Amino acid sequence: MYLAWIADKKVDNMKIVDIAIIGAGPGGLACAIKAAELGLSYVVLEKGEKLMQGILDSYPPGKKVYPTIPKGDTGPFPVKDLTPDPGNAPVEDYLAQIETNVEKRGLAVRLNEDFQDIKKDRDGFTVVTREGHYRAANVVLAFGSNIPIDLGVYGEAKTVARKLDNPNDHIGAPTLILGGANAAADVVSTLSKAKRAADDHTPVYWGNRTENFKINKDVARDLGEEILLGGNIKILQGAIPKIGEVDEDGVDRLIIQTQEHHLGGGVELQQGMSFPMKHVIACIGTQGPSPVYDRLGLQQITCTEGVCRIGKEGHRLILLTPGFQTSIRGIYAIGGAISPAYIEIQEQGAFMEKKHSNLIFSAIKDGVRAVEDIAARRVAG
Ligand SMILES: Cc1cc2nc3c(=O)[nH]c(=O)nc-3n(C[C@H](O)[C@H](O)[C@H](O)COP(=O)(O)OP(=O)(O)OC[C@H]3O[C@@H](n4cnc5c(N)ncnc54)[C@H](O)[C@@H]3O)c2cc1C
Numbered sequence: 001m002y003l004a005w006i007a008d009k010k011v012d013n014m015k016i017v018d019i020a021i022i023g024a025g026p027g028g029l030a031c032a033i034k035a036a037e038l039g040l041s042y043v044v045l046e047k048g049e050k051l052m053q054g055i056l057d058s059y060p061p062g063k064k065v066y067p068t069i070p071k072g073d074t075g076p077f078p079v080k081d082l083t084p085d086p087g088n089a090p091v092e093d094y095l096a097q098i099e100t101n102v103e104k105r106g107l108a109v110r111l112n113e114d115f116q117d118i119k120k121d122r123d124g125f126t127v128v129t130r131e132g133h134y135r136a137a138n139v140v141l142a143f144g145s146n147i148p149i150d151l152g153v154y155g156e157a158k159t160v161a162r163k164l165d166n167p168n169d170h171i172g173a174p175t176l177i178l179g180g181a182n183a184a185a186d187v188v189s190t191l192s193k194a195k196r197a198a199d200d201h202t203p204v205y206w207g208n209r210t211e212n213f214k215i216n217k218d219v220a221r222d223l224g225e226e227i228l229l230g231g232n233i234k235i236l237q238g239a240i241p242k243i244g245e246v247d248e249d250g251v252d253r254l255i256i257q258t259q260e261h262h263l264g265g266g267v268e269l270q271q272g273m274s275f276p277m278k279h280v281i282a283c284i285g286t287q288g289p290s291p292v293y294d295r296l297g298l299q300q301i302t303c304t305e306g307v308c309r310i311g312k313e314g315h316r317l318i319l320l321t322p323g324f325q326t327s328i329r330g331i332y333a334i335g336g337a338i339s340p341a342y343i344e345i346q347e348q349g350a351f352m353e354k355k356h357s358n359l360i361f362s363a364i365k366d367g368v369r370a371v372e373d374i375a376a377r378r379v380a381g
Pocket of ligand 1: 147
C-alpha cells in the first residue's frame, strides 16, 4: 500500500494547524520540512495521487533533472532531501528519492485533496478542498504555475480527468474527450487505437466549444489514419459543457449542450448529451494562477509599459513581501505560482518588480523563507 500514513483519512480536519500548504511539489515539501524542523504544525494538501504530481505530469519519462541555481544566487540548495542529484539523474530517480525521504520524515501529506477556496475567520482560515475542510492559521499557496482551466459547469459534480491515464479504463464505454487542440486530438487517436485493438466498437466522442479545431499536421495525420483504419470517432462541434450532476444512482455525470436553436420570443430548443464523468477527459489546457489570486482577493498589479521589465504588458503580477506574504496577512505564495515575476513590497512601501526563475531551487528556497517568516510572526505575536 502506498505510504500508509498518507492514506489514513482518520484525521481531525477541524483541528487548527499553524500552516496549510497547498501542493506537494518541491516548494510545498520544503515548507513541510522547515515547519517540522521549527516545531510548527502543518498539513500538505496535494490534489494528485502522488507526491510531486506536478513534476510527474509535466516531465517526459527519463528526463534529466538539473539542479540549476538561478543567476544571481550562489546556492547551496537549502533542503538536502529535496536536492536533485548533481549528476543530473533522471526524473524517476528524483521522484523515488523524494518519496523515500518524505516517508522517512513522516511528513503529513494528504493526497487527492484538490484545493478550491480559502475562507477567512476569527482565528485564521478554513481551507476548502473538494473533499473537505482544513483549519489553519496560515496558508502557503505552492500549487505551481499550471492551473487547469475550469470546465465552467454548474452543479455539484465537477471532477473530470485531465489526461488519459489508462486507455483500458474506457474499453467498453463511450468516452468524451473535450478540447480543440493537439492534446485532445492525441488522446482521441490513442484511445481510438486502443479500442480497435480490443475489438471495442463504442465511440470516442470529440467535443469542442467552437466549430474549429486547431491541430498541427502530424497530429492531424495520426487522427486521419485512425479514422481510415476504422476508428469510431464522432466529432461534436459547438459542444458546451453545462452541468455536472449526481444522478439518482449516485453517478457523477457531465451534461454537454450539443445544439441550440432560437425559436423566437426568448424560447430556445437545446439538445445535449450526458456522460458519466469517469468517461470524460477534458484536455482544455492550463493557465497561470492569476484567476485564482483574483478569486481569493489577493492583490495583483497589471504590467504597463515602463512599469515591468520582465512581466509582459497586461500580465498581472502578485504583490508579495520579502517573506512571500501576499496582501492578505497569513496567506503566502511561492515557487512556480509566482514565476516568472512578482512585485515585491519593499521597505517604505516602494514596489519593485522581481524576476523569479521557475526552478526547483527557487521553489525550495521560497518555501523555507515563507515558513521562517511565519515562525517569526508567530514569535512576534
Ligand atoms: C518539462 C519541465 C522540465 C523542467 N526541468 C527542470 C529541471 O531540470 N531543473 C529545475 O530546477 N527545474 C525544472 N523545471 C521547473 C520545475 O519543475 C519547477 O520550477 C518546480 O517544479 C516548481 O515547484 P513548485 O513546488 O512551485 O510547483 P510544482 O512542482 O508545480 O508543484 C505544485 C504541486 O501543487 C499541486 N496542485 C496544483 N493545484 C492544486 C490544487 N488545486 N490543490 C492541491 N494541490 C494542487 C500539483 O499537483 C503539484 O504537485 C522543469 C519544468 C518543466 C515543465
